[in-house]
Amino acid sequence: MSNVDNDINPPENNNSEALTTSFLEADVALVALDSANVGIWIMDAHSGEFRSSKRTKMLFGHEPDEELSFEQAMQSVAEKHQKIVLKAVLTAINNKTSLYIECPVFLPSDQKHRWLSITGGFGSADTVDSFFSGIVIDITKQKQNEMRRSKFIGMVSHELKTPLTALKAYVQLLSNWAKKQKDNFTIGALSKVERQVKKMLSMINGLLSLSGAEAGKIHLTKQSFSISELMDEVIEETMFLTSSHQIIRVPCEPITVNADRDKIEQVLVNLLSNAAKYSSKDLPIEIACTHINNFVEVAIKDQGMGIAADNLAQLFDPHYRVERVETEKIAGFGIGLYLCAEIVKRHNGKIWVESELGIGSIFKFTLPL
Numbered sequence: 075m076s077n078v079d080n081d082i083n084p085p086e087n088n089n090s091e092a093l094t095t096s097f098l099e100a101d102v103a104l105v106a107l108d109s110a111n112v113g114i115w116i117m118d119a120h121s122g123e124f125r126s127s128k129r130t131k132m133l134f135g136h137e138p139d140e141e142l143s144f145e146q147a148m149q150s151v152a153e154k155h156q157k158i159v160l161k162a163v164l165t166a167i168n169n170k171t172s173l174y175i176e177c178p179v180f181l182p183s184d185q186k187h188r189w190l191s192i193t194g195g196f197g198s199a200d201t202v203d204s205f206f207s208g209i210v211i212d213i214t215k216q217k218q219n220e221m222r223r224s225k226f227i228g229m230v231s232h233e234l235k236t237p238l239t240a241l242k243a244y245v246q247l248l249s250n251w252a253k254k255q256k257d258n259f260t261i262g263a264l265s266k267v268e269r270q271v272k273k274m275l276s277m278i279n280g281l282l283s284l285s286g287a288e289a290g291k292i293h294l295t296k297q298s299f300s301i302s303e304l305m306d307e308v309i310e311e312t313m314f315l316t317s318s319h320q321i322i323r324v325p326c327e328p329i330t331v332n333a334d335r336d337k338i339e340q341v342l343v344n345l346l347s348n349a350a351k352y353s354s355k356d357l358p359i360e361i362a363c364t365h366i367n368n369f370v371e372v373a374i375k376d377q378g379m380g381i382a383a384d385n386l387a388q389l390f391d392p393h394y395r396v397e398r399v400e401t402e403k404i405a406g407f408g409i410g411l412y413l414c415a416e417i418v419k420r421h422n423g424k425i426w427v428e429s430e431l432g433i434g435s436i437f438k439f440t441l442p443l
């Protein structure tokens with residue numbers, strides 16, 4: 075087993091010497107990391123000088139004794155991900171924040187992709203404040219399992235959706251027949267069945283979209299439509315499904331957007347049903363849209379339980395749910411906000427939340443016009 079790299083060039087200047095020393099100091103740690111198939115790397119954020127362990131080079135598909143520059147490492151990343159990885163690295167360096175990114179790396183030797191997770195950060199000591207360093211791990215197996223799980227969820231949801239769609243159609247047919255017969259009992263009962271079927275369909279659609287989003291497959295079918303009209307439709311649908319809250323529609327000028335109508339509907343349904351789910355029945359929900367410069371901003375405001383500041387950063391992550399006594403009994407998969415964020419991002423829009431614990435939340439998103 076190799077321990078420390080011996081392919082590091084002699085230092086050329088003070089910073090380079092410090093960089094080399096810093097890297098060599100990791101000698102003992104390297105042995106342990108090497109055995110765990112973990113690569114390490116270090117970069118001088120000022121000069122861009124880059125050093126990496128043999129394991130890092132191998133993980134990026136290079137020979138352990140080859141030179142590996144930062145540019146070469148980037149070129150090994152699958153083409154579609156190169157810009158994203160570069161942007162993440164530069165953002166972390168410029169903002170002095172930590173880096174975590176997952177990306178596929180193409181291995182020409184066996185014409186396959188390997189998934190890597192790359193983490194990084196700055197040291198705290200003054201002497202190394204320009205050194206950005208981190209580790210690289212092979213997460214191919216984990217990724218393959220995730221993809222299998224995602225595919226399975228997609229398949230199951232698809233199979234569940236077919237009979238449910240037929241059920242919904244028959245319920246609507248029966249409902250029309252009951253209306254003709256003026257049979258109020260059957261009309262009432264069927265309306266309750268329809269509500270439950272619609273709720274189930276919406277959950278299944280969420281799961282289907284999740285597996286699509288995870289596979290990077292959110293396809294947009296854009297058309298021009300009035301966002302205000304869509305908001306009215308969604309309010310009506312939400313009232314039918316929850317029938318508990320007063321939804322106040324703040325009047326706004328007619329605004330036409332060019333977007334995927336079904337997907338924006340999904341975003342509105344998610345945000346409105348969350349506003350209802352996480353606030354008590356007697357408190358109103360407000361929905362508004364505003365034309366600002368060259369985009370439209372939609373805001374959904376509730377006076378519910380709100381979200382603590384330290385939960386905000388992860389809120390749009392898949393499967394994330396705030397764990398508090400108040401939220402324990404509220405059912406959910408933690409995928410709604412992730413899907414909203416993915417859909418809005420695909421439209422080149424932005425989504426965010428302003429929230430105060432115990433006071434309420436305002437979820438906002440924008441769409442370019």
Ligand code: ADP
Binds near residue numbers: 394409435
């Ligand atoms: P779900 O509601 O199914 O758990 P979401 O992805 O829609 O999943 O939301 C993620 C988490 O964000 C929720 O579990 C909840 O804790 C929090 N959240 C979402 N919307 C609101 C809201 N309007 N008010 C308070 N908390 C919210």
